[in-house]
Amino acid sequence: MSILNKLPLTTFQLPSGETIESRNILKTIVFSKETKQNPNILKKIFSVNTSKIENVSYDFYSDNSALYWLTMHLNDIDSFENAPLPQSKFQSNLVKRFPGMVYYIYQARNPKFILPGDLIQLQTGAANATFTFGETEFDDAVDVTLTLIDSNGISKTYRIKASGAIASDGEFNRGTDAATTASNFKDIVESSDGHNGSISVLINTRKDGVVLLVQEILGTGGNTSVSQFNWNTICSKNPPVSFSGGSDEDWKNAGIVKEYDEGFRRIVLEREVINETNAVELVRNPTIRIYRKTGDTWNEISEVDDDGDSTGTIFKLGIKENEIDKILGFYKPNLNGELLSPFRLITGGGDSVSNDARDFSDTPGPDVVLNVYSDTGNAFNSIFNNLGLYKHTLKNEEIRKNTQTNTLSFFELGRAYEVTTFVNTLLGGSFKRGQSINVNG
Secondary structure (H helix, E strand, O other), X not given: OOHHHHOOEEEEEOOOOOEEEEEOOOOOEEEOHHHHOOOOOOEEEEOOOOOOHHHHHHHHHOOOHHHOHHHHHHOOOOOHHHOOOOHHHHHHHHHHHOOOEEEEEHHHOOOOOOOOXXXXXXXXXXXXXXXXXXXXXXXXXXXXXXXEEOOOOOEEEEEEEOOOOOHHHOEEEOOOOHHHHHHHHHHHHHOOOOOOOOEEEEEOOOOOOEEEEEEOOOOHHHOOEEEEEOHHHHEEEOOOOEOEOOOOOEEEEEEEEEEEEOOOOXXXXXXXXXXXXXOOOOOOOOEEEEEEEEOOEEEEEOOEOOOXXXXXXXXXXXXXXXXXXXXXXXXXXXXXXXXXXXXXXXXXXXXXXXXXXXXXXXXOOOOEHHHHHHOOOOOHHHHHOOOOXXXXXXXXXXXHHHHHHOEEEEOOHHHXXXXXXXXXXXXXXXXXXXEEEOOOO
16 A cells, blocks of 8 residues: 555645545655665666656656655655756756846946836947057057047047046046057046046957947937047057947847846846847947836836936946856856855956955946956956856756756665555554654665
């Protein structure tokens, strides 16, 4: 007779109101931790080729169905969620379980006002222009100028200096190389002495001085002229005569926020929807536009200060990852090694990770691990592998857990009969719910 049939009877009421008779499975035994970890009495097998517990049990105990209960009790299978799945089927189900998209915030900035249920949009229609400070040309001249006009018609002229730059005059000092020169140029354009956010400057501080200028107000009004005085002498790729690409704004990608993860400065969308009717390509690192529903209306929202006034901070998209590929942690050198804070600093020009220096601010510097990772201009394999870091993802973790689930324990047939006979005897007398059984070997 099955052990299940020896458990006490109880009743269960269906939603329809009908009452049915069932067994009280809570009055059951529990194998001790020592038993489940004793290699002298247990056999272990990895790789399950079926998702049916009865078929797994058949592999262990043939057609001796009275022994099948051991499979669940020895392996803590108390629900369908904990049941083993074939690895191939398990992996194919992962995308269904985690269908979302992850947006990392460019430069690891922190839009902590984002809430689940907000709407995120990436929109086309931003005019842009690009040029490159040359690796050898960046310091070939001083007092050369570049004049930019934003979508509102505000014109600003920027002048490069060897030293002693006066920001209020639109001046900035050249750096020690093309990358730092680009960074200094970004600072002056985006400052209150420059265009103050109406034109964004996207750069990669770890590369060769490439600059992308983006009009923050979408539309054809951003296709303004770009003029210069000898600016070409410090460039390996010269600026165009005007911004281009400005068009009527339209959404390209959108999704509802599942969560905002401040620890990794990323937005997890429930799903990403793509507007197939919009053939216009997004600019690199497009602005993330955030909407919140009030009543029946979606209103665009932004970061505000303690007085409720907008800070004017613009948040842009860094890299994108499928939810199943989202990073859970950086480890050095592998999963068994040290878990690193994503806000640790990279030192020595990218040669190592600092032992103690971190930057948890809302606008961390360019050498923070997460800042480097979120930049679309950086390749993880080339930078992080050089640092000896391992990227542990949600997919890696789920597969690891399923591998553990698929490593199943069972008794040899003779011992299985002995334990089952003993438990049957216990169930015939006084028996405590959750009785712990220890099997010696």
